[in-house]
Structures are given as C-alpha cells and as structure tokens.
Amino acid sequence: MKFILITLAYYSIQLTSSATVFDSSCGSDVSESCSSSSAASCCFEAPGGVLLQTQFWDYNPATGPSDLFTLHGLWPDNCDGTYEQFCDTSIEIPDDGSTIQSILVDSFNDETLYNNLNNVWKDINGKDHSLWAHEWNKHGTCINTILPKCYQNYQTNENVYNYYKILYDLFETLPTYKWLTEAGITPSNSKTYSKSQIQQVLNSNFGQDVYFKCDSNNALSEIWYFHHIKGSLLQQNFIPIAPLSNSNCPSTGILFPPKGGSGGGTDPQPTTTQTSGPAPTGVPATGYITLSGKSGCLISNGKYYTSGTCATYHFSSSSYGGISISSSKGGCGIDSSQNFICSSTVDASKNQFQIKNGEIGFGGNYDWCLGSSSGSGSTAQTNIYLSDGSCSSFKINVSSK
Numbered sequence: 073m074k075f076i077l078i079t080l081a082y083y084s085i086q087l088t089s090s091a092t093v094f095d096s097s098c099g100s101d102v103s104e105s106c107s108s109s110s111a112a113s114c115c116f117e118a119p120g121g122v123l124l125q126t127q128f129w130d131y132n133p134a135t136g137p138s139d140l141f142t143l144h145g146l147w148p149d150n151c152d153g154t155y156e157q158f159c160d161t162s163i164e165i166p167d168d169g170s171t172i173q174s175i176l177v178d179s180f181n182d183e184t185l186y187n188n189l190n191n192v193w194k195d196i197n198g199k200d201h202s203l204w205a206h207e208w209n210k211h212g213t214c215i216n217t218i219l220p221k222c223y224q225n226y227q228t229n230e231n232v233y234n235y236y237k238i239l240y241d242l243f244e245t246l247p248t249y250k251w252l253t254e255a256g257i258t259p260s261n262s263k264t265y266s267k268s269q270i271q272q273v274l275n276s277n278f279g280q281d282v283y284f285k286c287d288s289n290n291a292l293s294e295i296w297y298f299h300h301i302k303g304s305l306l307q308q309n310f311i312p313i314a315p316l317s318n319s320n321c322p323s324t325g326i327l328f329p330p331k332g333g334s335g336g337g338t339d340p341q342p343t344t345t346q347t348s349g350p351a352p353t354g355v356p357a358t359g360y361i362t363l364s365g366k367s368g369c370l371i372s373n374g375k376y377y378t379s380g381t382c383a384t385y386h387f388s389s390s391s392y393g394g395i396s397i398s399s400s401k402g403g404c405g406i407d408s409s410q411n412f413i414c415s416s417t418v419d420a421s422k423n424q425f426q427i428k429n430g431e432i433g434f435g436g437n438y439d440w441c442l443g444s445s446s447g448s449g450s451t452a453q454t455n456i457y458l459s460d461g462s463c464s465s466f467k468i469n470v471s472s473k
Contacts, residue, residue: 102303104311106151114222117301120148120156120214122316125242125297131259134331136194138259141248141295143193145207146239148215153316154436158422159214165232167209167391169201172236180233188240195392206392207239208232210424217304238308248295251277252328259330266324283315291327355387355395355427356472363440363456364467372399374414375453376442384473387427394424397432406434410458411443412468431467434458439465 098115105121112118127141136142149155158164165171176186195203212218218231252258255273257265270292274282278297285294298316302309360382361370368378370385383399390396397404402416405423426433441463443455459465 098303098307100303102307104302105300107300112216114217114219115303117148117215117217117305119150120216121151121300122149122153122313123147123299123301123305123310124149125239125246125299127243127246127248127295127297129291129293129295129328129331130194130196131291131329131331133196135196136192136331138331139249139253140192143189143239143243144203144294145211146235146242147211149316149436155211156214157210157424157435160219161213161422163213163220163231164209165205165229167202167205169199169203169205171229172201172204175229175232176236179227179229182233182237185237185240189236192240192243203392204236208235210392215305218306222304222306234306238305241308242310246278246297248274257328259328261329264325264327267319267321267326268323270321270326271319278312280312280314283317284319284321286319286321286326289327289329290322290325291329292321355470357388358384358386359473360471361385361432362469362471364469366466369471370412370456370468371453372401372414373453374399374401374404374412374456376456377451377453379450385470387470390421390424395427396420396423397425406458409443410460411455412440412457427470430469430471432470438467440468441465 102115103110105117105123108116110116110118117123124145124147126144126147128135128144129141130136147155165175173186176189177183189204190200193204194200212232212235215235216222218234220226220231223230251273252270257270257273270284271281274284274295280298283296283298284292285296287293296315296317298313299310300313301307302311362382363369363376366376366378368376369382371377371380372383385404386398388396397414398420399414401414403418403420403423404412404414404425405418405420407413423434426436426438428438431438435458437458439459439461440456441459443457445452445454447453456468
C-alpha cells in the first residue's frame, strides 16, 4: 500500500511554471523508458532511460542540515548502466553558476525554488551554484525530452528551470533521513547497522531495492534511487526500479556518523562533491596506460603502439567526481566515433573518466576495442574505442611509471 501511495505521489507532482508546455503529441499512452527499441523523441527518453535521483551524506566536513541527505543530482543513465555526459554545449550554462539565480528568480519568477535549492543542494567546498551548473551541463543536457525543440513556445533556459524544478520536487518525495530515523537507524559515532537493515527500510518506502554506497570508513555516504520514466521528463511519470549497481557496503558494521563526526576514521574520503585537485587515492598523478593481455601501450596522441616509448599520462580529480586525463599532446577525451584521443583541442574537464581498481572507464563503460590503424608493422598506430559489444574487448589500465 505504501508503494502505491508513493507512486501516486510521483504522478501528482506538477510544475509551477505556466510557461511549461511540452510537445502536445505526448499523451498518457506512451512507452516506459527502456521497455522498447523506440528512438529518442520528445515523448520517449533514450538512450538515458534510467533516471537516478542521487543524495549524499557528507559528514566530514559537515555539509547541509544535520537531518538531511543533501541533493546531488538527477542523472540519465543508459539502460545498461553506462551514461552520456556533456551532450549539448549549445544549452550549457556558465560553469560557475553565475546565471542560475537570474534564471530561476528573474526569468521564471520562482524565488521559492531558488531558496529551497540553497538549503538542500550543497557542495562540501561551498561552491553550491557551481555544483548546480555542473549537474545541468553534464547530465541535464543529456535528457532528450527537454531539448528546446520539445517545447511549443520555448523560452531561453526554460529546460534548465524545468530540470531544477523536477529534480527538487522528486527529491522531496524521497526523504531518506526521515525514513531511516523513523525505523531506528539514527546517526551515531559508535552504533553500526547491517546492509539488510538499511535496505529493508529503504525498500519498504521506495517500493524497490535502493543503491547505497559506503566510504572508506564503511560509513553510509550516498543513496541512489533508480527510476524509469513514461513519456517526457516534463510529465514526471517516474517509475521506481531496482538499482543497476551493487552496493559496496559490508554486510555488517555500517556506520551512520552524525554530521561533524569522523565516522571512526581520520580520512572519510568525501565522494563526488570534491572539486578539482590531485588524483584520488590509489591513482598515480602520472603513469602509463597499458592494454590488458597485450604488449605495448598508449602513446601521447592516445593511440596504441606495440613498440617504442610509452607516453606519460597525467591524472587529476575533475570537478565533482570524474577524473581528467592529459598527455603532452593536451587533454584526453572521447571523439564522436568513440575513439580515445589526446589533443590540444580536447577540453579534459568535459571528458570525465572513471578509474576503478586501476581500470579506466568512460561513461560507466570499462570495455575497449581496437579500431583502425595507420602505418604498418611495429610502428603502426591503432585507435582504441569504447566497446559497443560487437568486438573482442579488453581493459585499459593505469600503470605506475
């Protein structure tokens, strides 16, 4: 019964802006995302048909109200768990978030939303508006049902406003702290909880299993709520689904530290709200990139070379969680053909990689393939590209110098 009520609450969320008028051809009889092979349209969310509403518990440094998992974002993941990023530069806003107040308050007359976001959407370094801008630029621009063409009478930045409004409204229906504490899972510097305890509470309220993440102290740090969606994001027909990721938390001994506590350790490893800086723990600042099961390595332009000198690559934390990679040729990224490239024309900050157990991934995809080659013999240079599942794939790894 509780699940039914929550689902009805999702369906009853309404935008307050009278300017929001989406494609009139989107009726109630639309497909659920990830349920068909329908192409992306203003009425069908694809390829990012899995919508994650993400929340953080940043306890050291304490961030946001002491009784709140703070809002982090609304992420469109592909149906296989990979994701696109920074999809449309033409609708991005300034990275520093300097225009956000004007968009919300001046253009769309929603000071209430602006004030609410200031309370719940927090960055551990105090750069809240930069975080908001990053979330729109990296994730919001990849939601195809709120592209400008999907509005009957589009007003500049209307999709930015809608993204923030919908993100906040959905967040309000998912009161993680309230659910946990009402079930007796309360912040403590000493008491611990089991994975099954936490999962049972979240499941009973959300209606599906929920992904939660622990930091290096085995302290609860993130909550991700997975959804499908029917129709346009503007219709807000969110459907809870089981997570596509597995929790890294231990079966027992999970801490839930009060904000300002240490969680029983000295290095709480704040998660993806950290800003640019050195490479994360376990990733060298500089190193080589090698291919699993293959001789040779990548040279400075990002191509695979079976002989010669390996290029030195530089790894650093990118804004809000990703990892930037560069070489002597410039920033490294993924081109339109999904090739790994390094060039002075590549903006490394808009090509955020992940590194897990020494393996390099992009957009959640850690599988790579060999592509076209130039040259011949031992001096041939071969492209590597993100696997689409149709090749014999391999991993690429960070190797210390």
